[in-house]
Amino acid sequence: MKPTTSRLSRRVAGIGAMELAGLMRLAHDVGAIDIALGIPPGDPPAAAIAAATAALATGRNQYAPPEGLLPLRQLIAAELLRTRGVVVDPVDEVTVTCGATEGVLDAVLTVTDPGDEVILPEPFYENYPGVIRLAAAVPRPVPLAGPDWRLDLDAVRAAITGRTRAVLLNTPHNPTGRAFDEAEVSGLLDLCVEHDLVLITDEVYERYVYDGRRHVSPLGMPGAANHVITVGSLSKSLQMSGWRMGYCVASPELTAGLRRVHERTTVGAARPLQEGVSALGAADFTDDRALFQERRDHLVTHLEALGFDVRTPEGGWFVLAGTARLAARSDKLVAELVESAGVLLAPGTSFFTDRADGLSWVRTTFVRDRERTVEALERMRRFLPTGTTARQG
Numbered sequence: 001m002k003p004t005t006s007r008l009s010r011r012v013a014g015i016g017a018m019e020l021a022g023l024m025r026l027a028h029d030v031g032a033i034d035i036a037l038g039i040p041p042g043d044p045p046a047a048a049i050a051a052a053t054a055a056l057a058t059g060r061n062q063y064a065p066p067e068g069l070l071p072l073r074q075l076i077a078a079e080l081l082r083t084r085g086v087v088v089d090p091v092d093e094v095t096v097t098c099g100a101t102e103g104v105l106d107a108v109l110t111v112t113d114p115g116d117e118v119i120l121p122e123p124f125y126e127n128y129p130g131v132i133r134l135a136a137a138v139p140r141p142v143p144l145a146g147p148d149w150r151l152d153l154d155a156v157r158a159a160i161t162g163r164t165r166a167v168l169l170n171t172p173h174n175p176t177g178r179a180f181d182e183a184e185v186s187g188l189l190d191l192c193v194e195h196d197l198v199l200i201t202d203e204v205y206e207r208y209v210y211d212g213r214r215h216v217s218p219l220g221m222p223g224a225a226n227h228v229i230t231v232g233s234l235s236k237s238l239q240m241s242g243w244r245m246g247y248c249v250a251s252p253e254l255t256a257g258l259r260r261v262h263e264r265t266t267v268g269a270a271r272p273l274q275e276g277v278s279a280l281g282a283a284d285f286t287d288d289r290a291l292f293q294e295r296r297d298h299l300v301t302h303l304e305a306l307g308f309d310v311r312t313p314e315g316g317w318f319v320l321a322g323t324a325r326l327a328a329r330s331d332k333l334v335a336e337l338v339e340s341a342g343v344l345l346a347p348g349t350s351f352f353t354d355r356a357d358g359l360s361w362v363r364t365t366f367v368r369d370r371e372r373t374v375e376a377l378e379r380m381r382r383f384l385p386t387g388t389t390a391r392q393g
């Protein structure tokens with residue numbers, strides 16, 4: 001008998017299963033409270049539900065144009081103008097994708113050939129290395145500089161090789177909570193222009209920056225034209241991630257290439273849901289910064305009281321908390337918290353190339369409803385050796 005060979009491509013074999021997925025199954029089985037995933041409690045805008053339902057009932061059930069319904073692209077362009085003062089052409093610079101997840105994959109496929117390198121600030125959103133590998137490109141992690149997770153432009157410069165084609169930056173950042181500042185973002189763009197690279201920015205948390213900060217994007221900066229692909233997500237902005245409503249913004253030249261990829265991956269996001277979101281206007285994008293900032297402060301205070309080391313996030317939906325003072329390895333701590341305390345956190349090991357670098361970190365979200373977070377913190381307090389009760393405030 002012939003020896004069994006794997007039917008999986010080398011590309012797929014090189015992508016591990018998502019660590020959090022196994023923990024989520026366990027958490028479900030034991031009824032643990034999940035404060036690992038960023039899932040806000042709200043409902044989609046009623047107008048979107050009404051318009052999507054009407055589309056389903058009135059025969060608008062076939063393909064939309066692959067690049068997305070024009071009114072939806074016009075809404076995206078109008079929001080970029082309203083919130084950032086950036087002018088983009090909805091006709092040939094905006095493409096609707098199935099979530100930012102497809103947008104990032106399309107962007108990487110658009111600008112890399114097999115074996116090309118993509119520079120990735122580390123820690124990173126856990127999907128990125130797998131997405132880069134799916135494109136047969138190679139992730140080149142560059143550590144963010146501790147203790148405040150700053151982007152080290154000298155380290156980025158040193159990581160550039162003859163095979164580097166792109167840098168993939170997420171801002172505001174999952175998991176660290178950094179909202180990269182003007183000097184970091186414009187410095188990175190300058191490096192990309194100098195070395196003829198494309199800066200792919202994942203800005204799904206663009207609307208969630210705190211303490212009066214402003215979201216900084218390379219889009220619209222001098223030099224951006226053929227060097228930036230910006231990925232966003234209306235389904236994140238509108239807190240309805242299941243609608244899978246992402247988008248890419250880039251120059252007409254990059255967009256033309258990106259649309260070729262998009263047409264061969266998903267062809268397009270679900271038409272009735274595009275109709276639903278197209279019905280919205282500026283007033284439907286609620287400003288939840290104050291609410292989330294208050295939830296952030298509540299979580300940070302109680303995590304610190306429980307013995308975690310926390311840097312207050314500048315943006316996004318997550319806190320990356322250090323476990324050194326608890327003298328606990330994060331993978332073991334997360335497993336114990338699920339089984340014994342009934343609380344699901346994300347282990348820091350998911351966010352680093354070398355698992356060992358993540359053993360002193362866990363990630364939690366502050367966007368869940370207050371009751372759930374308070375109950376999770378209380379369960380942790382009963383389990384962990386230190387700490388005051390979350391119910392006190």
Ligand SMILES: Cc1ncc(COP(=O)(O)O)c(C=O)c1O
Nearest residue numbers: 099100101125174204233241246
């Ligand atoms: C940084 C980042 N990018 C992309 C996504 C996925 O976005 P979407 O649901 O629009 O695909 C997430 C989801 O957690 C994320 O944290």
